Amino acid sequence: MRYFTIQPPAELKPYVRFYWVLEHELGADEPSYIYRSIADGCTEMVFHYRSAFDELDNKTGQNAGPSGIQFQTTQYRRFITTESFGIFGAYIYPFAVPCFFNIASSQTSNLAFDFDTFLSRPGRELEERIMLAADNNKRAEVLSAFLIARLRKNGLKDERMAIAIRDVIHNKQYRTVAQLANAYNLSERHFDRKFKEYAGFSPKTYMRLTRLQDALRQYNTDKTLTRIAMECGYYDQSHFIHDVKEFTGYHPGFYFSGKAEGTEYRNT
Incomplete structure (x- = not known):
């Protein structure tokens, strides 16, 4: 299995x-491969340029x-x-959804669509260009041009909320909503409303x-589950177990065992 990332151009970073x-x-x-996507606070655009997947247990x-x-x-x-398959994807901050697609993030949570349904003709054309691209670097160029053109039509309207969301993702100093709201000089109620609008x-x-994502990034370390839970800010082991089971469908002991579906790429 081969997994790697490509950085977007500066305007999209x-x-x-x-x-x-x-x-x-x-x-x-x-004879087959099963991929399990897990709960995530970011949006993904996914293109299957070699073969396709069918969804199992489609409850939505x-x-x-x-x-x-x-x-x-x-x-x-x-x-x-x-x-055998090949997939190209884009991992997008949720506050970018209004910029790229002119719809509030709060209206898209837990939704998934094919490109034709969601974007109509531009979606069909984008998917075709991605499929016909010579390689993955070219796919990145095609998708970047598409996203930049949309970004220039719908700029970010609240930079403060974008910074707050990045803070939650990348900066681990805030452990409570009150701390986070206070850092942005907003009441908890007002901050909660604005944050949901842009994060979903x-x-x-x-x-x-x-x-959860912080914990799962510890997949290939030799840390104990207790240590992972503590370092990632879980109050106790039971909260850690609950969240991993709810958001991945697995007990953390099994997920981190290397036997769970959809974890193979983490070993690459």
Whole structure:
């Protein structure tokens, strides 16, 4: 399995965390591959340029298609393919959703669509250009041009909320919503409303999602689960177990064992 990232151009870096590529050749002893996407506070645009996946256990009834957009979500999903595959994706901050798609982040949480449904003709054309691109660097160029053109039409309207969301994701000094609201000189109620508008979830829920991602980034370390939970800000082991089970579908002991679906790329 091959996984790597590509950095976006400077104009997009405040909005796009990175582009990513996942490729895998199925062997003779591997009739299928199951990928499990987990809850995440960021939005992803996903293009299957080699083969396609079918969704398992589709409880939402939404049409995400073989390629599409998954907005920030508190849910995990499962997909299967019986062929070798190649996927190109963009990992996007939630506050960039209004800039790229002219819709409030609060209206998109837990939604997923294929590009035709969500973007109509521009979505179809974008997907076709990504599929026909010569390589992944060219795919990054194509998607960057598409996103930059949209960004220039719909600029960010509240830079303070973008900074606050980046703070939650990258800066771990804030452990409570009160601390975060105070840092931006807003009441908790006002901050909660503004934050949800741009992040898609309340600050409390969003901090749970980022705490989970912090914990899962410890996947290949030799730390104990107790230590991971403490370093990532969980109050106790039970809170850690609860969140991992809710957002990934697995007990942390199994997720970190190397046997869980969708964790193979973390070993690359």
